[in-house]
Amino acid sequence: MGYSLKKELNLKENKKEVGEKYSHLTSPLLPYLLVLPAVMVIVLLYLYPFLASFWKSFIGKDGILSLSNYQKTLNLYRMDIIFTFGVTVLSTLIATCLSILLSVYLKLSKSWLAKQIGILYRLPIFLPYVVVAQMMRSFLAPHGILNLILAKSGLIDIENPLQFFNWVGLTFGFVWKEAPFMVLIILAGFQMIDDSYIEAAKSVGAKLPQIITKILVPMNKSNILVAATLVFCSLVGCFSFPYMLIGGKTPGTITIDIAHRVNYFGDYGVANALGVFSYLMVSLLAVYYIRSMMKKGLYE
Amino acid sequence: MPKNWIIKTIEIIIFIIFLFFLLVPLLSTIIWSIALRWYWPNTFPQEIGLDYWLQALGMIKSLTLGAVNVIPAFLLSLGIAIIVVLLTMSIAIPAGYALAKLRIPKFLKGLILILFLLPRAFPQQPVFINLMLVFNKIGLTGTVGGVILVHLVVSIVYAVWITTSTFSSIPPELEEAARSVGASRIRSFLKITLPLSAPGLIASAVFVFLTSMDEFTGTFFIGIPFVTTLPMTLYSASGSNIQFASVIAILLLVPSILFMIIIQKFLKAEYLGGMGG
Incomplete structure (x- = not known):
C-alpha cells in the first residue's frame, strides 16, 4: 500500500502540491487500510461461523425455527454437560492451588533445587495437547507406567490396575498441561511484589501461610484470576485430549459429543446446541476476561 | 539447626515428586517409541530397538498394523506451516x-480488541x-487451502497481539526523529522500526509456525x-499402534x-497460553 502510494507520487513527478494533497487524503485512512485484512479474516472466518452456531442451534431437522435441538441435547447429553463442567471446575481449582504453591516456592526459595524447578516446570506449556494426550495414554493406561510403578512398589494389586481413562486421567492431564502456564503468569505477578513486604511481615512474626494468604495472593489477585479464567475457558473447549483419552466412553465431554454428532450423524443442529452450552459455560468468565483485558489495555 | 534439615528434606521430597510427574509421562513415551516387545507387568521392555523409528521415517518398509510413513505428513505440515507464517505475518504486521x-x-480500537479476544x-x-459448513459450499473442505485458512x-x-505489543515497545521518538529529517513514513518504518522490532516479529513468526504445526481441532474438521x-497421523496411530504414536x-x-x-528471550508470558489447543 505504501509502495503504490510512492509509485503514484513518482508518476506525478515534482508536482509537490499534488503529493501533499494526496498524503493529506490518505493519512487518516492509512490505519484502517492496514488493519482491514486482519479484521476481515476474523470477521469472515471466525465471527460469522461463531454467530452462525447460535442461529443454527435453533433450526430443527425440518428447517423450521424450534427448540428441538436443545430438547434433544438435554435428553441425550445432560450428564456430559454436567461432566464437562465438573471436570473443568475441578481441574481449574487444582491447577490454581498447585500453581500458587509452586509460584510461592519459586518466589521465596533461592536454593539450587528451586532454580532447577524454575526452568523445568515450563516444559508442558509448549507441548500441544495431541502430544500430551499420547503421553498420558501411555503413562495412565491400565498397563501403563504409572500402574506399573504403583504395582511394583506394592501400592496396588498387579491384577487390578487402576483405571485412569476417565475423569481422573482427564483432570490429571489438564492440570499437568495448564498449571505450568498459570505459574508463568502468577510468578510474574509475584516477582513484582517487593521483598520488603515479606520481610516486614516476617519481622512481626507472620508465618508462611499468613504471608501467602495475607500478602502474596491478595496483591496478585488479578493475575491469578486472569490465569484461572484463561485455563477454565480453554479447558471447556479442549477437544483433542478428551477425544483421544476417553472418546467413545460415557460420560464424555461436550467437545467429544459435538464431534460424534457431526461425524456420525451429520447433525449440525444438536452439535451447535451443544456448542451454545459450552459458550454459556464460559460466558461469565469470558466477559470478565475480555473486560479485564480491555481495562489493562492489552496492546499497551 | 535441626529445623533447617527438615526443610531441606521436604524440599528434596517435593522435588522428586515434581520430577516424577513432570518427566515420567515424557519418559514413558520415549521408552515406548523404542520398545519392540513390552509385556505387562515387566518393568522394562523385553526387546528394544529403533525398528519403529526407521519404519516411521520410511527407512525400512513396514507391514505392521497401524504403520505410517510420517515423512509425507511431516512435509505437508511443514509446507502448510511455512505458508501460514508468510500469510499471517503479512497480515498481522x-x-x-x-x-x-x-x-x-x-x-x-476497543471493537477490534474485542474481536481479537473472542x-x-x-x-x-x-x-x-x-x-x-461454509467450506463445504465453496469446496474448501478436505483441501490444503481450507486447512491453511483455518490455521490462519x-x-x-496471537500474531496481531504479539506484533502490536512489539511495535508499542518501540519509542515513537525514534521514528519521529527520522521523519523530521525528511524520511518518509515507509522509509522510517523500514529503517528504524522494523529492525528494532525484528526480535519480537521473529518470535511471533516462530509462534505462528508452531501453532500451525500443532493445530488439531480445525484440521480435524476441515482437513480430514x-x-x-x-x-492427524498421531491421532490415527494413537488408537492402533502405541509405538508409532510415540514416535510421532x-x-x-x-x-x-x-x-x-x-x-x-523474546516473548512475554501472557501470549503462551494458547499454545497447541
Whole structure:
C-alpha cells in the first residue's frame, strides 16, 4: 500500500502540491487500510461461523425455527454437560492451588533445587495437547507406567490396575498441561511484589501461610484470576485430549459429543446446541476476561 | 539447626515428586517409541530397538498394523506451516503497526480488541464446525487451502497481539526523529522500526509456525480425511499402534522444546497460553 502510494507520487513527478494533497487524503485512512485484512479474516472466518452456531442451534431437522435441538441435547447429553463442567471446575481449582504453591516456592526459595524447578516446570506449556494426550495414554493406561510403578512398589494389586481413562486421567492431564502456564503468569505477578513486604511481615512474626494468604495472593489477585479464567475457558473447549483419552466412553465431554454428532450423524443442529452450552459455560468468565483485558489495555 | 534439615528434606521430597510427574509421562513415551516387545507387568521392555523409528521415517518398509510413513505428513505440515507464517505475518504486521502506532478512534480500537479476544475466550470447536459448513459450499473442505485458512484464523489472533505489543515497545521518538529529517513514513518504518522490532516479529513468526504445526481441532474438521498433517497421523496411530504414536509424539515435541529455548528471550508470558489447543 505504501509502495503504490510512492509509485503514484513518482508518476506525478515534482508536482509537490499534488503529493501533499494526496498524503493529506490518505493519512487518516492509512490505519484502517492496514488493519482491514486482519479484521476481515476474523470477521469472515471466525465471527460469522461463531454467530452462525447460535442461529443454527435453533433450526430443527425440518428447517423450521424450534427448540428441538436443545430438547434433544438435554435428553441425550445432560450428564456430559454436567461432566464437562465438573471436570473443568475441578481441574481449574487444582491447577490454581498447585500453581500458587509452586509460584510461592519459586518466589521465596533461592536454593539450587528451586532454580532447577524454575526452568523445568515450563516444559508442558509448549507441548500441544495431541502430544500430551499420547503421553498420558501411555503413562495412565491400565498397563501403563504409572500402574506399573504403583504395582511394583506394592501400592496396588498387579491384577487390578487402576483405571485412569476417565475423569481422573482427564483432570490429571489438564492440570499437568495448564498449571505450568498459570505459574508463568502468577510468578510474574509475584516477582513484582517487593521483598520488603515479606520481610516486614516476617519481622512481626507472620508465618508462611499468613504471608501467602495475607500478602502474596491478595496483591496478585488479578493475575491469578486472569490465569484461572484463561485455563477454565480453554479447558471447556479442549477437544483433542478428551477425544483421544476417553472418546467413545460415557460420560464424555461436550467437545467429544459435538464431534460424534457431526461425524456420525451429520447433525449440525444438536452439535451447535451443544456448542451454545459450552459458550454459556464460559460466558461469565469470558466477559470478565475480555473486560479485564480491555481495562489493562492489552496492546499497551 | 535441626529445623533447617527438615526443610531441606521436604524440599528434596517435593522435588522428586515434581520430577516424577513432570518427566515420567515424557519418559514413558520415549521408552515406548523404542520398545519392540513390552509385556505387562515387566518393568522394562523385553526387546528394544529403533525398528519403529526407521519404519516411521520410511527407512525400512513396514507391514505392521497401524504403520505410517510420517515423512509425507511431516512435509505437508511443514509446507502448510511455512505458508501460514508468510500469510499471517503479512497480515498481522501492518495491523499490529496500525494498532500500536497510528491514530484510530478509541471505540473502534476497543471493537477490534474485542474481536481479537473472542477466539481466546470462547470454545473454538463449534466455530470450526460452522466454518466447515461454509467450506463445504465453496469446496474448501478436505483441501490444503481450507486447512491453511483455518490455521490462519487460529494464529492471526496471537500474531496481531504479539506484533502490536512489539511495535508499542518501540519509542515513537525514534521514528519521529527520522521523519523530521525528511524520511518518509515507509522509509522510517523500514529503517528504524522494523529492525528494532525484528526480535519480537521473529518470535511471533516462530509462534505462528508452531501453532500451525500443532493445530488439531480445525484440521480435524476441515482437513480430514484428505489432509493428513502430523497431528492427524498421531491421532490415527494413537488408537492402533502405541509405538508409532510415540514416535510421532516425539517428532512433534522436538520443535516445541527448541522453541522453548529460543522463546525465553523474546516473548512475554501472557501470549503462551494458547499454545497447541
